[in-house]
Amino acid sequence: MTKQRRPGASKHLGEAGILARLLTHVPGGDRVEVGPGDDAAVVDLPGTRLVITTDTMVEGFDFLAHTTCPRWIGHKAAVQNLADVAAMSARPIALVAAVSTPAGTPADWFEQVTEGLTRRAGEDGAQLVGGDLGRADRPTLTITAVGVLREGERAVLRSGARPGDVLAIGSPALGRSAAGLAAVLSGRVQVKGDGTVVIAPGKGGNPAPPSHHATTPLDPALNTQLEGLVAWHNAPDPDLSLGWTSGRAATAMMDLSDGLVRDGGRIAVASGVQVDLHATALGGDVDALAVSASALDADPWDWVLHGGEEHAMLATFAPGAVPQGFRVIGVIREHVGQSAPRVLLDGEPISGEGFDHFG
Template sequence: MADTGEFGLIARVTARLPGGRACLLGPGDDAAVVAAPDGRVAASTDVLVEGRHFRRDWSSARDVGHRAAAANLADIAAMGAVPTALLVAFCAPPNLDVRWAEELADGLAAEAALVDASVVGGDMSASPTLTIAVTALGDLGGRAPVVRSGARPGDVVAVNGRLGFAAAGYTVLSRGFRTPKLLVEAFRRPEVPYFAGPEAARFGATSMIDISDGLLADLGHIAAASDVVIDVQRELFTVPGQIRDAALALSVNPFDWILGGGDDHALAATFPADVALPAGWVVIGTVSDGPAGVTVDGRPYRGAGGWDHFK
């Protein structure tokens, strides 16, 4: 990258970034301009650090681009908003191959294109540590944002998207295996139910969150913000065959992955009990009064929970 230089690299990378529907002014000026028809903009930032959030021997540059975009776009969807744009701060060692940066851009662009969004701007710097900080913007379409504090006693808790797949893939990779491919790929590139977020908002979701730290940990954020008890019932989960088989082979409790694993970027939401849930949502628990917290089958859960990015 040192040979190409900052401006050369920016030119090579931005050439690979098509503008999306909401992009009114793309890369190349002091700032981008993005449509915000709602008169408000939802905005979220997530950072990925090599060795902590990804490994170059486990994920291709394109995979990392997909994951970096997905983590941010999922946060926008979890507010009930429609993603419109990404901005990307990219820090890399000067000896990094320019193709890695180009393929990262391809992955970012491809993931954003799934929701008709695009990379509209960014910054680059040399750094000893490969780091990708992404900011996502989104439009609320006239709806109130679906916040974490809206869960009410009597609501049902539902999830949309895969649970435990990325965590299982991580375990597989960390034990030195490269298969089952489905799980490894789930770790490399989450499949986020982006459209389920705004749809849940239209159907009256009372709270919503992107599952990035793990289902129990993220439901814990809803429970704390809403001052409610959330009880998750294991009998409401169907353990997918691939998860069950991999868990058996690796001597892991599959619920450690399903309840504790993050990084699938599924959505969890609460709905009033009388709402007919939109497609793809599966009820997994209930909301009640009591000291704020999460229980599993009515009791504190002793299995693996979320994780702390500083520990």
């Protein structure tokens, strides 16, 4: 409860000073008629239909402060939301950010979050145009992203996949975010404020008390791979432009946020079809993660099949019409019988913890 609205509440953080620093990361633009500072932002619309999505990240639930850094938090918040706009085959144009933090959060934190957000958004042509600063017990970011579709441009939904279509992914490597999450959850990862990843040597599991477990010095190549995976988990960097460029030809599309099996299942349910994943098409993804999986006592197939937060474009196309940037990883079949699984791997049901957990 405040006597003032939230901008007043964040006076405690030195709102004016913080805002002034944040705004150095918010460039104006031809399309921005009114930017931050008035009641709302005004943005010129190069289209006739608005595409809009919103998503919240709460520290402790959606990320852990000590295993990420402010710049990555902003980056990931941007990607999560821009991916939803892209997955409708719409070009993102603007974002607003509501940021709530405990009292005493340093101005640097806000600035770096904003920098990560605006930089990644800028790569996709979207601008931060407004926001709200306020108080909360834990750092909390809610981003809303908007995009547009012009007259005659259709939104690509999840429901358009047809038997005979192929399933394709707009990413060269799957499972990286899940692998990075596993590294983070191993307790061996610490991330410094500037994004430097420090990985303690050790054998899987939680941090080993020195006297209890034998630790093995970390292979430099493994160390580098784990660093990259932790960075990818915290700041995934998919090519979202596929959504509003070649992805426009898709019969169905979504972004890969909860893993191939779960998200493939969503397309299957929405379209009334069945997805059959090709193991050979995913073998390279699995092999690339084998060393890290071994170090973390994990099954790389779990990461590739069930790992989420990649935010790459997952789409179906008519056979023979798969555009550049996408690679085929499965096929769409008729869904025969109510109890038939929605997602198969080489024609077989997918078993294992991952599927039960997410299903």
